Amino acid sequence: MDKHHIRILITRFFENDFPKESVLKFQQWFIRKDDSVVKNEVLNELWEREEAETDSHTLLALDEINKRIGKNKKTVKLPLSQRLLRIASILLLPLIGGLLTYWVMHDQSGSSAPKMEIAEHVVPDGEMKQILLPDGSEVWLNAGSMLLYSDDLSGSIRRLFLSGEATFRVEKDPGRPFIVKTQYMQVEALGTTFNVRSYVDSGTAAVTLEEGSVRVDIDGKVKVSEVISPNEQFVYDHRQGKTSRLQVDAELVSRWKEGYLVFEEASFEEIIRTVERRFNVTVYYDVRKYGGGRFSVKYTPYEDVRQVLTILETLNPGLKWTANNNTIYIK
The missing domain is CATH 2.60.120.1440 (Jelly Rolls)
Incomplete structure (x- = not known):
């Protein structure tokens, strides 16, 4: 892939211009070694172009990153990782964890070249x-x-x-x-x-x-x-x-792998995001109206998104929803 198209892909992702169904595909492409030199060049350009200052949380995060990578900054040259602090502070890049782990899982003897697949x-x-x-x-x-x-x-x-x-x-x-x-x-x-x-x-x-x-x-x-x-x-x-520790039915928590959706004292936001991932839909709702409350409910593997929303409707008096293809609107 040429540099022009790589720049477009990375810039669009940093600007949150990717639909959610494309984010994982982008992450998968970005961590591959293919075109790694050009990807690094594009990030360098972002680094030089943007003006940003880090706060204390970002600096703490970078210190944690350095510890987990296990790199000595005095002896190891990692041009890409040296720029992640600024890029993260500008763009809040969600795949930073994946990139760091990608480096951690490679050889840490001092060479920046990957040594394992x-x-x-x-x-x-x-x-x-x-x-x-x-x-x-x-x-x-x-x-x-x-x-x-x-x-x-x-x-x-x-x-x-x-x-x-x-x-x-x-x-x-x-x-x-x-x-x-x-x-x-x-x-x-x-x-x-x-x-x-x-x-x-x-x-x-x-x-x-x-x-x-x-x-x-x-x-x-x-x-x-x-x-x-x-x-x-x-x-x-x-x-x-x-942090908190809860007593739960662990087998029930893992029943998602059998197709169930199980929520115990879950927030409305958590339920909606789970529904979006399970059924590959996008749900729009007013967080100010539905942001509070906790819900316990279980859905069977045979229920589709409309049945799930109908049950959610009974738990929230006044909730009404409409569907347009893969987009759900909650009023």
């Missing part, structure tokens, strides 16, 4: 996917999710990056920890079944344990390291910097 699975809205990992572990990816890992999961640590939601059934290998990294947390398990939900457009990330044990680490606005037990859910509100 990355397997990537992108699940668009309206779909789900089951994956068998090279180590025998199983993963179910929910709609609107992306999973990255080294193509053979070799090495002393099995590292994966998740953006979205997935249920993991981990093959036991005590000598090789299994670590799932998301934008806001790290989850470590030796052999267990657990669910991770961490969408970039959500204010919270959650880990729910079905069996075994996992350790959840957060190094952001708060620094937390917690071991959770079966039927516990650990929730991190990254906007407020708060």
